Amino acid sequence: MGGYGSGRNGYKVLTSRKMSLDIRTLKRKGYLNPGMHFSWYWKMNNGQEAGSINICTGNDGLSLNYKLRNNEGGWQTIETLVELDWTSCHFGSRRPWFLCPRCSKRVAILYGGKYFNCRNCHCLAYPSENESQTDRLYRKVWKLREQLNAPINMTRPILFKPKGMHWSTFIRLTDKAHQLESQIYSEIGCQFRIK
Numbered sequence: 783m784g785g786y787g788s789g790r791n792g793y794k795v796l797t798s799r800k801m802s803l804d805i806r807t808l809k810r811k812g813y814l815n816p817g818m819h820f821s822w823y824w825k826m827n828n829g830q831e832a833g834s835i836n837i838c839t840g841n842d843g844l845s846l847n848y849k850l851r852n853n854e855g856g857w858q859t860i861e862t863l864v865e866l867d868w869t870s871c872h873f874g875s876r877r878p879w880f881l882c883p884r885c886s887k888r889v890a891i892l893y894g895g896k897y898f899n900c901r902n903c904h905c906l907a908y909p910s911e912n913e914s915q916t917d918r919l920y921r922k923v924w925k926l927r928e929q930l931n932a933p934i935n936m937t938r939p940i941l942f943k944p945k946g947m948h949w950s951t952f953i954r955l956t957d958k959a960h961q962l963e964s965q966i967y968s969e970i971g972c973q974f975r976i977k
């Protein structure tokens with residue numbers, strides 16, 4: 783199993799949510815065959831190990847085993863089952879997918895955090911205040927854009943002053959909309975800063 787495998791005794795730390803598992807890589811390396819048992823490592827830029835997990839393959843899924851440090855400084859062992867799904871491609875080949883353990887959607891990449899889930903589920907796992915905060919910002923922007931007769935679409939510019947509106951009002955509302963939009967972009971940005 784080359785450089786990957788200390789196997790059953792190789793419990794290590796999962797330290798960062800930036801760790802991802804790509805099913806295409808596992809397949810390419812032949813690691814999806816039932817009965818495999820190996821460790822998967824992530825390296826930091828400086829070459830040091832960032833974390834690792836143990837993976838066992840069954841007929842229709844993988845089990846992921848790892849230890850996490852809990853708040854009290856102890857260790858928590860986590861075992862997650864990830865089901866696999868296969869779709870047919872051209873020429874009779876089959877393409878594997880993970881079924882996200884949380885939402886069951888087919889995905890090619892799972893992201894580590896406390897648990898391995900799809901990118902979407904990791905975003906939803908952020909505190910709900912964050913979501914409603916973003917929703918609130920969107921509502922304010924749409925309202926302003928309506929007042930300004932501008933497209934209800936943040937990627938389109940606010941160009942024309944509505945008839946009868948004072949220039950000072952137009953500039954003030956446009957500034958306000960731009961300010962809210964950049965807040966939304968930074969909110970969305972932080973929700974997707976996983977990889």
Ligand SMILES: [Zn+2]
Pocket residue numbers: 882883884885886887899900901902903904
């Ligand atoms: Zn999911």
